[in-house]
Amino acid sequence: MPRRDDIQSILIIGSGPIVIGQACEFDYSGTQACRVLRDEGYRIILANSNPATIMTDPEFADATYIEPLEVDVLTAIIERERPDAILPTLGGQTALNLAIELVESGVLEEYDVEMIGASGEAIATAEDRDLFRQAMEQIGLKCARSGIAHTMDEAMTVVEEIGLPVIIRPAYILGGKGTAFAHSVEEFESVAALGLKASPISEILIEQSIKGWKEYELEVMRDHADNCVVICSIENVDPMGVHTGDSITVAPAQTLSDVEYQEMRNAAFACIRRVGVETGGSNVQFAVHPETGEQIVIEMNPRVSRSSALASKATGFPIAKIAARLAVGYRLDEITNDITEKTPASFEPTIDYVVTKIPRWAFEKLPGASGVLGPQMQSVGEAMSIGRTFPESLQKGIRSLEQGRSGLNADPGESQYLKQDEAELLSAIAVPTAERLFQIGELMRRGISIDQIYIACAIDSWFLDQMLLIVEERLHLEQSDLSSLTKMEWRRAKQLGFSDAQLAYLLKAQEVDVRSERLAKGVRTTFKTVDTCAAEFDAITPYHYSTYEDEDEIRQGTRPRMMILGSGPNRIGQGIEFDYCCVHASFALEEAGYETIMLNCNPETVSTDYDTSDRLYFEPLTLEDVLNVIDAENPVGVIVSLGGQTPLKLASELPTELVCGTSPDSIDLAEDRERWNSLCAQLEIPQPPGGTAVTFEEASQICKRVGFPVLVRPSYVLGGRAMTIVYDLQELEEAMKELAEFGGLGREGGLSADRPVLVDRFLEDAIEVDVDSIRDHTGDFVLGGILEHVEEAGVHSGDSACAIPPPNLSPETQEVIIEYTQRLAERLEVVGLLNVQFAVKQGQVFVIEANPRASRTVPFIAKATGVQLAKVAARVMAGETLEELRGLGALPEPIREGHVAVKEAVLPFQRFPDVDTVLGPEMRSTGEVMGIDRTFGLAFAKSQIAAGEALPLSGTIFFSLADRDKDQGLEAARGFVELGFTLAATSGTAEFLDSNGVHVETVVAKLSEEGREISAGVDAVELIGAGQVRLVVNTPRGRGPRSDGYRIRFASTAHKVPCLTTVAAARAAAVGLREWMSNPLTVRSLQEFLTHEVPTK
């Protein structure tokens, strides 16, 4: 049966902001779904709160609602749009949960909306542990055995049924504390007793331990005619015990015989059929006992997932796109495989390469986090790599992470392991961490056997042996030198994935010489094709990866080619916003007549969809790999300024004539503090006084000159890595020491004259402003937007809420800002985007920094104003003028009136309960949401709801303010009281508020240094813990685990009470609540907002 004609409109729910566990992959799947279903002629209504997504571009849906993903909001959308169907399986867990709520609240029934893709019952069966276990038992599949006990006797009975080893989890303990393994009866007795004691309700869950079992995933698709196929098998290198999102994973499965694989395939089909996912993609996870082969089902996701994005990129089979078409009635055999354009989608892809996915963590930004990997996902991004063999793929994957490592050791970064002895390393690898791979490599280098390593880490010995091949090769290469390597040796090393950087280290040579010597020996990169079929059929789609083989498959192009360098794995500070910009560049340059080439290594993204660009190279973003693609493709230009710092860092090393847009020299001019300072002086643009320093002495000299507080930060990093505000000399010394030795930075080479520290006077209580603009090569200039930050200067712009148009800047100040921006653009000879950050203090405008590149705010501005800045910038960089683009209709006048848009950051603190939630100059948010409405207050309130920090409508608000914040805080407190809230406060704050006529109902006791209350009465932590506080306003007096503030913030994170850590946010919240409480909820589509005024040009 082809397309369903009984439905005309479909509501697609997106996944909201990027958070740990839910990233760009759902933009990728949602974008695919919107595209194909619109092509099928359906009216598409989209709801997603994340403005940085491609899917929320107005052209991808008929009605795009950038609104909070909450049931009442969705209900309002449904009421307004009356969709025939809702498709909840492409927006991650968020969409699935919302769909269930919509079913349970009766909304779907009331408005006669059919759920397609999965039924409520199927979702419930897959999501509910007990229902799932029962379902699996019915069809004869095994799950991990478990039982509940309340006494020791019960516990003994349960463990006898289950068998040792087991894992014991005390009930009702936050953060999984007290969870432990028991391998023997004695161990069990003691752990179970402790667990029963620890649990407030004296209950423990006893589960069969499958730690150390091999872990697999199958990506399965099913159509309504019950045709089932496996798209991809995935094997985890890290055995059970580490969340699959935190595991290194490999496709296809490597160590399963066909007998076992087919057993697993049959089980996966039985599972999807029993759960009842009628159409679409599902992911089924299995554990396999390494010595008995026993297979058990761990879980299944009745929707597309991160793994399905990976499987799609790994095989070339677009799961989300096909799932969307299956949901509207197509069968697999009615859909053509895009890659071959001949064969149908009803097949199982086969591949002739190895795909490795490696997670990327951000522990360096989250002091307090343990760094130990476990059942809860902690990584913020991932890189995928393709090689002909596992060693090649693994080494490419490691260098794709851009964490200063060039492969599996054999680089300067390995020095950190040399200090540890064998016993230390062996015990270290028993604990899964981000370092484990490298520790294993070091043990192998020292000759420790695979068997010993296996005993310690339980990573399958096949993978270990493949790693040993790399280490053996390294030992061989160390004995050689550059000139004596034969062609065969070069080829062997490259086939094992050694980067030129590693070879330079091993051969004690410069990377540039390694490259030229290698090329002189005739060892060149060859590019192969990802084609779903292992070359059985001709592939139409040019989706390539590099390797070292005989044959190269690149086809000649017909149009001039433009290459776009992507932004690599998601990390804090560099995420989906930059992928958005790269994707837009690709679309725009294709419109401009170029053949576009995308180079990126992030499997979650839209940019690495083979549909996005004319050619896709799944490659690490290192100089070597980029040069290889340039050599193969001969592009006329390379776009380096849209993918964040990753490509920008490469700009100066690429052939200058190829770098599009602003010259590498101008980029340097903006980054080099000395040059930048004299430029500002020349242009007579005020800036906070400051200087650059490599040592503490130099830094303290600067402080003497400019006075405290100062802002200290390294150059050439994005996301405010290691940035701090320093109030005295002692703090300065600590900051400088940290910068020199800090894990992340130290690993990347530490401080040097080339990479000094910037020390600037910090402007307290200033309003921070971000401006995005574009200049073309003729000097024509267009303003994208002026964004006013809600939090004051000092909070990283990426973590601060911001609004457009700016609510508190006078027209005169705005004029000054625009004029300064234009002056800078002119002087820097910017061609393309320019982002400038200003601080406005008492009406005076200071420039903080200028970045001649795409900023994180580009997509937000585009959604708020209707101007596709990234597209315009790409064409400007390729040589077109703004005037030409206006003529083509590609640059409409921005919509600046009629609505306010607020962007709010989404922070990962729920995952890291020990990390302080105070906002500061170091960026820690993983994603963003947008609230859009008629006024700032309403837009702000929506942004808070969308960020999962919904403001309360009644109850008690707890205040604890630093002295310097008290004046400003008074206004906020008064606002809340006027709205009917009651206040609680610490004694000092209470005294101040009371004396200024704002009544504080509850005065709480102070916490002592050691955490015991000095005075009698309930303290803040207890008050929050007792659920009596609905909102916390706590501005920091100091940071670190000992401060009162830290413990108050910790308590609010633990009890999920929204916590505002700046007085500015509190003020905005009071304003927002006032309007929110007096206005009914209204929703409007972006298309409506953006046609509010007819573009004049």
Added chain:
Amino acid sequence: MTQIREGALALADGTSFEGELIGAEVDVTSGEVVFNTVLSGYQEVITDPSYAGQIINFTYPHIGNYGVTGADDEAKRPFCRGVVVRELSRRRSNWRSEGDLDTYLRSEGIPGISGVDTRRLTRHVRENGAMPAAFGSASLEQLTKAASMEPGTTGVDLVSAVTTSKAYKVDGGDFRVVAYDLGIKKSIVEQLSEIATVFVVPAHTTSDEVLALEPHGVFLSNGPGDPMMAGQVVTALSALLGKVPVFGICLGHQILSLALGGKSYKMKFGHHGGNVPVRNLDNGRIEITSQNHNFAIESGSIPGVTETHVCLNDGALEGLRCNDIPAFSVQYHPEASPGPHDSRYLFQQFADLMTSFHGSPK
């Protein structure tokens, strides 16, 4: 580290590849090179007698990862002429494993070559068709010569090399089935024995000899090479058709088709893999099938049959059912091994056919 044995592979058209020799040591081995796209199941592929006369090029680069085990042998020994891989695993890891692939190849006398750009070889075969090839330690010149002398598989009798020399019986279900061994895979015998006691007979067994066994059904197995060279079996079958239900797989399907008057042809590079989509025309369902054949039967060339299965990749005929006599066949491998189990229902279909012809057994 063990001594590396350098070697080369040459195709009849002069194309050559460098590599490292593995498995049994030979100066030259030659055969028709075909590629197989399975991700797992290399041992089952290597021991499939249908590869007699052929060199198997595995498209998946890592081969040997989970070792070998006696349980996965599809025949007493491999009949292929050699294997080509990108990377032979040095270490195997799997609880089922009893040995490593390299040692297995050596002990079975099968030479191999590793380190080959197998994707290039696959693309070459895809573009130019399955072709004679040779590899070994001999000079490239000798190898190219050997490749050009290699007769390939058209017009060559390979069945007599792989068929059993003596008939044997495998106890099982209630029916009695005579299975022509034209290169039969062990897993087919296993699947048949679920429904019948199987009398496996050599390819030259006459129709009278078959009828003397009083079978409820006759099964025609898979096997290597050109169906036109199995004339003897075609003759025997012609005398059996209508008298007893018949089920054929792969070469067996081709032989049934020839006996009914169909035409065979050689495909460019055949179907060799575990992911081929086939539509069952009776119910519209898609089966992902395991396949291994270079010859096929022209769709529409066979009188008196209903075509029941078609390949969705290229429209090739994949199965048929006789309209007036109890016989059916499929071009692919419902027993899988390696490959998906989607089509195992066909063995039950054979049992049902025997039941409707004879009534329930016993």
